[in-house]
Every structure is written in C-alpha cells, then in structure tokens.
Amino acid sequence: MTARKTARTLPLHAILVAVGAVMFVPLVYAALSGFKSTDELSRNPFGLPEHWVTGNYTNILGSGDFWRLLGNSTVIAVGTTVLVVAVSALAAFSFARFAFRGREVLFTFFTMGLMFPFAVAALPLFLLLRAMDLLDNPLGVILPQAAYGLPMTIIILRGFFRQIPGELEEAATLDGCSSFGFFWRVLLPMARPALGTVSVLAVVTSWNNFMLPLLVFTENTWWTLPIGVQQFQGQYSAEYARVFAYLVLAMVPALAFYSVAERQLVGGLTAGASKG
Amino acid sequence: MTSTFLPDQRTGRDTDPPPPAARASRGRARRRAVNWLTAVGFQLPALVLFIGLVLLPMLFALYAGFFRWGGFGMPSDYIGGDNFTRLFEDPVFLGDLWRCLVLVVLSLALQLPFALAMAVLLNQKLRGRAVYRMLFFAPYVLSEAITGVLFSMVFAPDDGLADNALGAVGLDGLGGEWFADPSWVMATLFLVMTWKYFGFHMMLYLAGLQSIPRELTEAALIDGAGPWQRFRNVTLPLLAPTLRISVFLSVIGAIQLFDLVWVVTQGGPDHHSETMAVTMFQYGFKRYQVGYASAISVVMFGICLVFALAYQRFVLRRDLEGATTTMRGGGA
Numbered sequence: 215m216t217a218r219k220t221a222r223t224l225p226l227h228a229i230l231v232a233v234g235a236v237m238f239v240p241l242v243y244a245a246l247s248g249f250k251s252t253d254e255l256s257r258n259p260f261g262l263p264e265h266w267v268t269g270n271y272t273n274i275l276g277s278g279d280f281w282r283l284l285g286n287s288t289v290i291a292v293g294t295t296v297l298v299v300a301v302s303a304l305a306a307f308s309f310a311r312f313a314f315r316g317r318e319v320l321f322t323f324f325t326m327g328l329m330f331p332f333a334v335a336a337l338p339l340f341l342l343l344r345a346m347d348l349l350d351n352p353l354g355v356i357l358p359q360a361a362y363g364l365p366m367t368i369i370i371l372r373g374f375f376r377q378i379p380g381e382l383e384e385a386a387t388l389d390g391c392s393s394f395g396f397f398w399r400v401l402l403p404m405a406r407p408a409l410g411t412v413s414v415l416a417v418v419t420s421w422n423n424f425m426l427p428l429l430v431f432t433e434n435t436w437w438t439l440p441i442g443v444q445q446f447q448g449q450y451s452a453e454y455a456r457v458f459a460y461l462v463l464a465m466v467p468a469l470a471f472y473s474v475a476e477r478q479l480v481g482g483l484t485a486g487a488s489k490g
Numbered sequence: 491m492t493s494t495f496l497p498d499q500r501t502g503r504d505t506d507p508p509p510p511a512a513r514a515s516r517g518r519a520r521r522r523a524v525n526w527l528t529a530v531g532f533q534l535p536a537l538v539l540f541i542g543l544v545l546l547p548m549l550f551a552l553y554a555g556f557f558r559w560g561g562f563g564m565p566s567d568y569i570g571g572d573n574f575t576r577l578f579e580d581p582v583f584l585g586d587l588w589r590c591l592v593l594v595v596l597s598l599a600l601q602l603p604f605a606l607a608m609a610v611l612l613n614q615k616l617r618g619r620a621v622y623r624m625l626f627f628a629p630y631v632l633s634e635a636i637t638g639v640l641f642s643m644v645f646a647p648d649d650g651l652a653d654n655a656l657g658a659v660g661l662d663g664l665g666g667e668w669f670a671d672p673s674w675v676m677a678t679l680f681l682v683m684t685w686k687y688f689g690f691h692m693m694l695y696l697a698g699l700q701s702i703p704r705e706l707t708e709a710a711l712i713d714g715a716g717p718w719q720r721f722r723n724v725t726l727p728l729l730a731p732t733l734r735i736s737v738f739l740s741v742i743g744a745i746q747l748f749d750l751v752w753v754v755t756q757g758g759p760d761h762h763s764e765t766m767a768v769t770m771f772q773y774g775f776k777r778y779q780v781g782y783a784s785a786i787s788v789v790m791f792g793i794c795l796v797f798a799l800a801y802q803r804f805v806l807r808r809d810l811e812g813a814t815t816t817m818r819g820g821g822a
Contacts, residue, residue: 226611230622233608237625237685240644243651247643259654301535308532315526320533327544329798331746333767334791337774337783338547338554341561361543364536393528422633424749425767429775440635444753447639454643461643464636472631476624479631483690484697487735 241465248459255455270459280463283442287421287467290355290438295416298360298367299409305364306371307397311383321372327365332425340429354430355438359420366486367412373485374408375401411482414475421468439464548791554784561780573785583786586766589676593744596680602736605688609695610721623696627689634686638753641682645669669755672762679763682750687743691736698732699725734805738798745794766790 247255248270249263258264274280308314309321339358348354378401386396402409424440431437437445446460472479555573557565577583608626612619629637644651645668652668668678702725710720726733748767751757757764757772766786774783 223616226614226616229611230616230618234622234625237629237689240640240651240685243644244640256649259649259651260658301539304532305536308529312525312529312532314529317529324536324540327540329742330544330548330791330794331742333746333748333770334787334794335544335547335551336767337770337780337787338550339543340775341780342543342547342550357539358543361539364540364544368536393532397532418631422631422635424633424635424753425771428752440633440749443633443636443639447642454646454649457639457643461636461640465632468631468633468636469628472628476627480627480693480697484694487694487732487739 244458244465245462247455248462250455252453252455255458267455270456271463273456274460274463280442280460283437283439284467286352286436287438290352290359290427290436291417291420293352293356294359294363294420295413297356298363298416299413301360302364302367302371302412303402303405303409304397306368306375307401309368309372310375311393321368324365324368327362328369332362336425336429339426343430349430350433350436351430352436355423355426355436358426359423363416363419367416370412370415370482370485371405371408374405378404411478411485414478415482415486417471418468418479421471439467548787551784551787551791554781555788557781559781559784560778561774565781567781569781573782574789576782577785577789582761582764583766583769585761586764586769589763589765590744590747592676593680593683593747594741597683597740597744598737601680601684601688602691602733602740604684605691605736606695606733608688609692609699610725612692613696613699623693627693629686630690632686634749635753637682637686638750641678641685642669642754645678669763670759672759675755675759675763679750679754682754683747686750687740691740694732694736695729698729702728734801738801741797742794745790745797 243260246263247259249266249268250258251265251267254264254267305324309317343349343354343358346354348357382400383396386400391399421438422440423438424444427436427438427441431441434445443461443464447457450456554565556568556570558567558569558572559565612623612626632640645653647653647667647670650668653666666674669675706724706728707720710724715723746767747765748771751763751765751768752771755763757768767790770783770786770790773779773786
C-alpha cells in the first residue's frame, strides 16, 4: 500500500523538486556569490566559494548607508501602516455598524480605487506633492501610500467588523458608551487579528514600493531599500560580488518578516481578493 | 440598494436602540440626522485622503492631457485632442499596447494555468507541501526592484547564472543576450514575472480549493468520475470565482507594469520592453512633456476603466449577484 502510494506520488515529487529548484537557486546563487570575490565569481560561478570572502557583506554592514536606508524604509512603512489602518478602521466601522443614507454609494466609491493602478496617477500626484512642498519629505511617500491602501484595508476591516455581534454594541450603549467609545474600547481590541492582517499587508506594500519613492526622493537622504539596491547596482556595476552581497542583505528583512507573518500575509491577500 | 433606515438585517438590529413606543417622531428625525453626521464623521479622514491624493490627481491628469505643458505653472496652452492623436500615431506607444497584450495573453495562457497546476498538486497530502508552498510564494514579498536587480545578474550575458548553467549542460546555443536581445527581452521579463508572481496566484487558488466541500468531489468519485472529470466538472466550476479575480489582478498588473522594467532595461533595448507606465515616466519626468505624459495616464486610466467595467458587467456579475444579496442583508 505505502509502496504503491510512493510510486504514485514519485512523479509529483519530481515536479515539485524541479520547480522548487528554479525558485530557490537564484536566491542561493546570490547569497553564495556574495561570499566570492568578483574575480572568483567569473571563474567559478556555481560552486561553493574557494575562500569565503566576508568583506563584501561586512563592508556594506559597516558603512552607515545601508542602515540609513533600512531605517528610512522602516519609518516609512510604519508611518504608512499606522495612518492607513487608523483611518480605514474608522471608515470601516462606519460602513459596518451604521445604516446611513449613501452608505453603499460611498463604499462603491472607495472600492473603485482598487481598479486603478498607482502608475495612472503618478504624474499628477508628483505635481501635487511638489506644490505642497512634500518632495524629499517622508510624508510625500507616506500620505499617498496610505491613500492608495485605503480601499483594500477598508474592505477587509468592514468584513471583519460586521461579524461582531450587535448585542455587544447594545450592551455597551446601555452602559453609557458613545459610538466612538464602543469603537475604541470594544471593537478594536476584538479586531486585533484583522488589524494584524491589514497591517502586514500595508507593511509589505510600503516596503516594496519603488515608483513613488523614486519620484519623491530626489536626494539620497530618504532613499528606501529598493531605490538603494538600484543605485548600488548602477554605482558598482562591474563589481558583481558586491552587488550580490547588497542584494542579499536587502532581501533579508523582507524574507524574515515573511517567515514571521506568513499566516497574516496569505490570509490578508486571499481575504482581500475574495472580497474585492 | 438597501433602503436607508431599515434595520441592518445582517447584524440583526437597527443602529438606534429599539425606540420606546412613546418616543415622538420629531425626536427620531433629529436622532437620525445626528446619526448621519456621526456615521459620515467617521468616514471623513478617509474621504479627505482618498479624494485629495487619489481622485483629484486622476481628474487633473484628465485635464492636463489636453494641453501642451512643461509641468510648471498651470497648463495654459490648450491643444484639444492633439496629444491623443500624437499618442496613437506614436510607434512606441502602439508598441506599449501590443506588449501589454502579449503579457496578458502569456499570463493567462501559461502563468495562471501553471499556478493552478501547482495549487492542485499542493492541495494533496504530499510530504513537505507546507515547505513548497512557502517557497513558491516567497518571491512575492520581495520588491520588484530587488527582483529586477537579481535577475539582471542571473541573466547577464555570458557571465550570468543562466548562460553558465546552459553552458554546463552543453546547451550553449540556447544561452544568449536575454534582456539585451530585442527579440528575447519580453520573454525573459515574463519568466521573471512568473518566478515572482505565480506563487501569489497559487495561494489564491489554494484558498479557493480548500473552500470546496469534500463531499462534492467524493460524490463525483462514487458516481464513477475519473480524476480529470472530477477536476473539469466539479473543481473548476467551483473555483471559477477565484479564477476570475486572479485573472483580473493579473491583467491590471500587466497594464501598470513599471518597477521591474525600469530597473532591468528602462524599456530597452530600443523600446523593445517599454510599457505604458515607462513611456509615461520618460515623457513626464525625463523630457518634461507633462501634457503628453498626462495623455498617456488618461489612456491607461481609460483602459483600466473599460476593462474593469466590462469585466464586472460580463464576468464578475455572476459572482457578485450571490455575494451582494447575502452581503447587503437581503436588500430589504
């Protein structure tokens, strides 16, 4: 029985191993190449390094630049997340718990934002940010990112807020709780899993954003990691091994975050897709 | 549409506490007005952000598309539809549209079926499937810029991993210039996009597959349906809503493709990988033809709008009908 089962699943495993290798090899190749000298890299592209050179990595970690970019990415991701989740939670609360004139129209208005990619508005948004003097200012990235994150965040949170039984709100109202009091003291603490999900989505989206920081940050003071990687490759295009090391270090935070928050991320993406 | 002040049947209650029979109707009317203000007050911050940074910029692009304008001061040199006529005579922009279509067709014909196959495979009880799921999805969390730099090194002509690997197994002939070859650049980009995004679609399909009740496939099994028949007649129809969403996201993604192309080729060689967003960026931020670039934004917006409406009208409607009737509490 088990032998037959193994025989049946063998081709399936072979497929998985092959696909897995294609996914995995570029990442391992980058990590190993970072431990070689550029000279060795051209002689020995696949194998383990003959001499494990750590200089590529330690040079980058030793210079303040990398850490500054990492800090910038973090500040911008946290700022975006706090703003978009706070503002969306208020709106989603109103959509989920009030029956008011124009509710569905307003909701449709927000969901329409899902249909339009950021690239469409990039140019006018840049002009607007320039007029507001927000270029080279982290708010110039945080505010638009939060605005573009609203539709998905509102949709997911509304769905969750609706599942919380109405009796709770009645009880809170009888105890003298205002609408905001109920929202703040009862609903939000109960909605922690949903807030976690949308926060993870917002962090990943902000962390990976490229076009907006590219437009807004003309000076390198506020550059984020994706911009930094592109610039580093431009600057050291001949020194492959150093670029690989930089690339790997830039991937580590995202992959580490993914390994911690995989459940929320996948849950949020599938919830967002099925409700959007 | 829900009639406004009926109780929300999903939560099973009105937003007001049940009124004592004696309460005067004038008092109720005032309460409703206050209630409306409270409800909209909660929306206010979101509305300000959304209108200010999403809606107004898009409307402004629509306006600026009708001017010859360098981007400073307000647009004043009105030229009617000239930007649009020029756009549809511009071989680069027509090429953008063609390349967008190519990417959409490739995604629908290859990437999504591959993602579906992997989802079906990983939906079975196989040793290590959790690890494979995590691995296949992992590239989704990497930025397109980082992915782009990585693969520009993997596909570096001669020195890169791809050419070296092909050389090592004696297939030197298949190696080449990749991103630097006008006839291969789109195919290589598509490979990278598949590497990065198929896991995302696979995760959507897996969630869809897991929501299909086991009884249905078991019933088909008892009725003597083979594996292909079970997949074709039970699984696939029930997965249709997920598939439609995934197709929608894939098409919107192809329309707005920018980061990856900008990092790897900037649209080259000789415009052979340029996309609408890249052309817009070139004119808007490098050549200061902001009116013309706005016209590109408007066309992208138009394509998204027409596609989204048509999709909603002809494809998504069936899903939404079910969803909205339950979501809106029976619609009263």
